[in-house]
Amino acid sequence: MTGQTRQKRRITQGQAAFVLLLPFLATYALFLVYPFLRGIWISLHDWNLLAVAFNPDAKEFVGLRNYERVMWGRNIEWGAVASPLLQGIGAAGVALSVFLRRAGRVSKVTAIALGLASALLFVLPGFHPGEGGRWYDRRFWPTVGNTLVFVGWTVPGVTVAALLIAAALNRETRAMSVYRTLFFLSQILSVTVVTLIWQIMFSPRQGLIANVTEAFGGSPIVWLTDERFAMAAIVITTIWWSLGIAMILFLAGMQDISKDLYEAGALDNATGARAFWYITLPNLKRTITLVIVLQVILQFQVFGQAHLMTQGGPNDTTQVLVRYIYQTAFRDSELGRASAMAVFLFVIMGGFSILQFVLGREDDQ
Amino acid sequence: MNRSYKWLVMALAIPAFLWLVPTLWMVSLSFQPNEVLARTTSTTFFGLIPIPFTAENYAALFAFGQTPMWFLNSLIVAAGMTLGVLIVSTTAGYALARLEFPFKRAITILCLVGLMVPEQAVFIPLYTMFADLGWHNSYHALILPRMAVPIGVFLMLQFFKAIPKDIEEAARLDGVGWLQIFWYVMLPLARPAMMTLAILTFLYAWNDYLWPLVSAQRQEFFTITLGLASIQSNFAQSEGLGRVMASGVIASLPVVVMFLIFQRYVVQAMTVGGTKG
Numbered sequence: 001m002t003g004q005t006r007q008k009r010r011i012t013q014g015q016a017a018f019v020l021l022l023p024f025l026a027t028y029a030l031f032l033v034y035p036f037l038r039g040i041w042i043s044l045h046d047w048n049l050l051a052v053a054f055n056p057d058a059k060e061f062v063g064l065r066n067y068e069r070v071m072w073g074r075n076i077e078w079g080a081v082a083s084p085l086l087q088g089i090g091a092a093g094v095a096l097s098v099f100l101r102r103a104g105r106v107s108k109v110t111a112i113a114l115g116l117a118s119a120l121l122f123v124l125p126g127f128h129p130g131e132g133g134r135w136y137d138r139r140f141w142p143t144v145g146n147t148l149v150f151v152g153w154t155v156p157g158v159t160v161a162a163l164l165i166a167a168a169l170n171r172e173t174r175a176m177s178v179y180r181t182l183f184f185l186s187q188i189l190s191v192t193v194v195t196l197i198w199q200i201m202f203s204p205r206q207g208l209i210a211n212v213t214e215a216f217g218g219s220p221i222v223w224l225t226d227e228r229f230a231m232a233a234i235v236i237t238t239i240w241w242s243l244g245i246a247m248i249l250f251l252a253g254m255q256d257i258s259k260d261l262y263e264a265g266a267l268d269n270a271t272g273a274r275a276f277w278y279i280t281l282p283n284l285k286r287t288i289t290l291v292i293v294l295q296v297i298l299q300f301q302v303f304g305q306a307h308l309m310t311q312g313g314p315n316d317t318t319q320v321l322v323r324y325i326y327q328t329a330f331r332d333s334e335l336g337r338a339s340a341m342a343v344f345l346f347v348i349m350g351g352f353s354i355l356q357f358v359l360g361r362e363d364d365q
Numbered sequence: 366m367n368r369s370y371k372w373l374v375m376a377l378a379i380p381a382f383l384w385l386v387p388t389l390w391m392v393s394l395s396f397q398p399n400e401v402l403a404r405t406t407s408t409t410f411f412g413l414i415p416i417p418f419t420a421e422n423y424a425a426l427f428a429f430g431q432t433p434m435w436f437l438n439s440l441i442v443a444a445g446m447t448l449g450v451l452i453v454s455t456t457a458g459y460a461l462a463r464l465e466f467p468f469k470r471a472i473t474i475l476c477l478v479g480l481m482v483p484e485q486a487v488f489i490p491l492y493t494m495f496a497d498l499g500w501h502n503s504y505h506a507l508i509l510p511r512m513a514v515p516i517g518v519f520l521m522l523q524f525f526k527a528i529p530k531d532i533e534e535a536a537r538l539d540g541v542g543w544l545q546i547f548w549y550v551m552l553p554l555a556r557p558a559m560m561t562l563a564i565l566t567f568l569y570a571w572n573d574y575l576w577p578l579v580s581a582q583r584q585e586f587f588t589i590t591l592g593l594a595s596i597q598s599n600f601a602q603s604e605g606l607g608r609v610m611a612s613g614v615i616a617s618l619p620v621v622v623m624f625l626i627f628q629r630y631v632v633q634a635m636t637v638g639g640t641k642g
């Protein structure tokens with residue numbers, strides 16, 4: 001026994017750590033770090049998927065030209081009122097974040113995040129092709145715009161719906177736990193099952209929605225192929241699909257609110273909706289911010305819904321960024337340009353991840 | 366309880382029912398004959414009750430068609446991925462949480478930075494890499510990329526950190542080696558966290574769409590999620606609505622059953638996955 005022990009003693013802590021870390025570090029380096037760097041490398045090349053597959057030397061180093069081809073154009077100008085609505089909101093947002101911070105209403109991080117986002121909203125839509133100019137890639141910025149519209153409807157939709165449902169279900173009873181299960185159930189389905197269900201739900205001939213509207217004497221909407229409704233259809237589908245996690249996070253946040261607050265509130269006649277407004281909401285600020293950031297990260301990466309339900313149509317109204325990357329890479333074989341867009345996506349996602357991390361840190365303190 | 370509570374429970378039945386309707390409809394359609402569905406989908410109560418009833422769609426699904434094969438592929442990929450992720454995450458998580466070694470901080474940060482990289486930012490280079498290696502259309506091509514995602518390491522790291530130090534120190538005094546402590550002391554303690562991670566990984570594997578779409582071009586290697594996507598674009602003409610819906614039910618069955626049995630773990634796993642992955 002002593003001999004065996006002595007033998008095992010020979011493995012030092014450092015060696016043990018090395019052995020235990022090796023499997024993960026190897027896969028991590030091979031299948032995440034290396035591909036990530038290689039993605040940046042590809043984005044600096046004129047790289048045709050098929051040509052390079054047949055002849056590895058068929059790529060050409062072009063520096064940052066892919067980024068230019070995707071995001072820039074000829075004779076691009078900037079104007080402070082090129083897109084009055086968006087830029088106006090952006091300018092107002094900057095002013096608001098400065099004001100809120102001065103007044104001490106929001107934390108520093110929130111103020112910076114709001115300010116930066118607003119500043120981007122003020123600056124970016126200001127770019128437009130001038131006299132005789134045009135974007136090199138006409139579809140890229142509209143695609144980014146569609147993605148933002150999708151995020152802009154889905155995230156508030158999920159957040160508000162989840163918040164209301166969570167508030168109603170915040171009781172430890174049998175009935176409420178059954179309801180929680182029901183509301184969470186759709187979250188675990190795969191994107192292809194979700195789109196399968198909703199594609200047929202929205203069908204003007206066979207769909208449940210059309211059947212119900214017809215029963216009440218209305219005429220059915222051609223949801224998925226009508227420019228006015230296609231995005232709405234995808235948003236509804238997504239809200240139905242991704243409500244569960246937000247609801248659970250809100251319920252967890254509500255558990256942390258002290259019962260005394262509600263009891264004290266009840267003495268002041270604050271029950272039901274008033275309690276929700278004056279006690280629940282203010283104490284849930286952190287969770288609400290967290291849910292919003294998480295949802296933005298999640299929904300910005302939308303792919304399956306647009307790919308399977310509308311194929312990006314009609315007329316590109318539901319074409320979203322990840323689908324455009326996918327198509328540029330695997331239908332047009334333009335790996336260089338697609339990788340440049342993927343890097344763009346990473347930068348935006350990275351920004352939100354850092355925000356999430358910082359918020360999480362604040363949470364711990 | 367009081368009256369307002371009863372009212373709340375009754376009022377909530379409406380949104381809860383509406384939320385359930387799409388799923389219910391899929392199940393109900395899958396039990397109706399294709400000939401009827403070709404004419405109308407709203408025979409009984411908008412089609413939400415399967416009358417006329419038939420189980421033929423399911424029989425047909427298993428008699429011919431590729432759904433059973435895709436189902437099996439999904440099981441293999443999900444099981445392989447779960448096992449792989451558990452192995453690399455528990456080992457690395459333990460090392461980072463409990464052992465002292467050079468460059469520990471730097472390695473930890475390097476690992477966690479990977480949480481920021483979305484799948485969509487690496488799927489193109491991964492595709493070219495696997496193509497160069499001739500690995501596409503295989504199980505390992507579907508499994509390996511997920512093993513590199515550090516979410517599991519993060520999860521296990523946090524878990525191991527929370528275990529009191531004295532358990533380990535007692536074992537050390539008895540002369541037990543580090544690897545033995547990991548295997549005999551730590552792993553049994555880590556079972557709940559491993560369970561959460563296993564469910565998170567299994568759900569991810571089962572539901573993942575983008576990477577299988579890119580990597581598996583031959584139908585023999587489709588997962589059920591991918592296979593379902595491939596038949597849904599032309600469902601009405603080729604297979605009949607009832608059968609496609611039956612495929613959808615079959616594709617959801619394992620995760621739904623898992624959810625109903627391990628509800629607490631599943632909710633926890635998805636929340637962790639949603640907040641950190």
